[in-house]
Amino acid sequence: MTLQMELFTPEPPPLPDLAETDLLIANSSAGKDSQAMLHHLVQLADMAGVLDRVHVVHCDLGDVEWPGTRELAEAQARHYGLPFHVVHRPQGDLLTQIADRHRDLRARGDTTTPAWPSSSARYCTSGQKRGPVRVLITKLVTRLDLARPARVLNCLGLRAAESAARARRPDIALDEGGSSGRRTITTWLPILRWSDRQVWQAIADAGTPYHPAYDSGMRRLSCTFCVLADETSLITAARLRPQLAERYLALEEELGHTFKHGLSMAQIVARARRLGPLPLRADGSALRMALAA
Numbered sequence: 001m002t003l004q005m006e007l008f009t010p011e012p013p014p015l016p017d018l019a020e021t022d023l024l025i026a027n028s029s030a031g032k033d034s035q036a037m038l039h040h041l042v043q044l045a046d047m048a049g050v051l052d053r054v055h056v057v058h059c060d061l062g063d064v065e066w067p068g069t070r071e072l073a074e075a076q077a078r079h080y081g082l083p084f085h086v087v088h089r090p091q092g093d094l095l096t097q098i099a100d101r102h103r104d105l106r107a108r109g110d111t112t113t114p115a116w117p118s119s120s121a122r123y124c125t126s127g128q129k130r131g132p133v134r135v136l137i138t139k140l141v142t143r144l145d146l147a148r149p150a151r152v153l154n155c156l157g158l159r160a161a162e163s164a165a166r167a168r169r170p171d172i173a174l175d176e177g178g179s180s181g182r183r184t185i186t187t188w189l190p191i192l193r194w195s196d197r198q199v200w201q202a203i204a205d206a207g208t209p210y211h212p213a214y215d216s217g218m219r220r221l222s223c224t225f226c227v228l229a230d231e232t233s234l235i236t237a238a239r240l241r242p243q244l245a246e247r248y249l250a251l252e253e254e255l256g257h258t259f260k261h262g263l264s265m266a267q268i269v270a271r272a273r274r275l276g277p278l279p280l281r282a283d284g285s286a287l288r289m290a291l292a293a
């Protein structure tokens with residue numbers, strides 16, 4: 001109830017002055033929210049006459065993200081003729097990061113901190129996404145070669161409807177950690193208050209392709225096995241990608257910590273095995289159902 005009230009607040013969301021911005025970064029996981037956000041941002045930037053300042057960045061998560069994601073993010077960016085950048089964590093993918101962190105904690109005598117990320121320990125996001133995007137912003141700001149600090153708008157497709165934590169986020173906020181004497185980074189969530197239907201309508205309007213994982217029953221993209229996902233989504237993911245599920249299971253056994261509090265990868269894999277594997281399908285059903293609802 002609280003979530004719905006916040007979602008449909010009568011106050012219009014604040015809109016930053018795009019014309020006063022030197023660089024607009026569109027973070028794209030290639031998922032539906034990124035896709036809708038990009039379409040919305042392109043329209044606004046075009047109206048403000050600053051479409052040439054928009055850059056799309058995709059954080060390549062390697063094997064843990066859905067197959068074809070990087071290519072899809074690029075196709076969505078190229079649809080608008082926008083420059084496309086791929087970044088990744090140089091020290092290794094998410095499973096490597098989890099194993100390395102756990103080893104470091106153990107070496108320091110810490111045997112209690114959970115190995116896997118969680119809603120209260122989102123080190124996966126900072127390591128795999130936020131950090132590499134900041135490195136790209138540094139490069140792009142250097143290229144601008146301004147005699148003053150660059151004004152950077154870092155745009156993300158987060159939505160209040162996804163979680164209570166996201167519902168509490170402001171539409172616009174200064175990124176103090178990412179700002180420096182050479183740049184001021186403002187984080188903007190242009191579709192924070194959008195509903196699912198608005199997202200799918202924007203995708204229909206854009207005419208850009210969306211990932212087949214949605215037609216196959218997934219509600220979110222990014223990591224195939226997200227620590228924040230619900231049980232049904234995780235079981236569906238394990239049916240769609242049984243080999244990757246086995247890698248997560250092997251790591252869970254090695255670390256001796258369950259994938260989620262109260263839900264292990266062993267349980268997810270066992271339930272997925274009982275139901276049997278699923279093929280990825282692209283039949284447009286997710287879009288049709290969302291718009292018919």
Ligand code: SF4
Nearest residue numbers: 124125222223226227
């Ligand atoms: S998708 Fe989930 S597991 Fe992956 S980086 Fe984001 S929060 Fe972490």
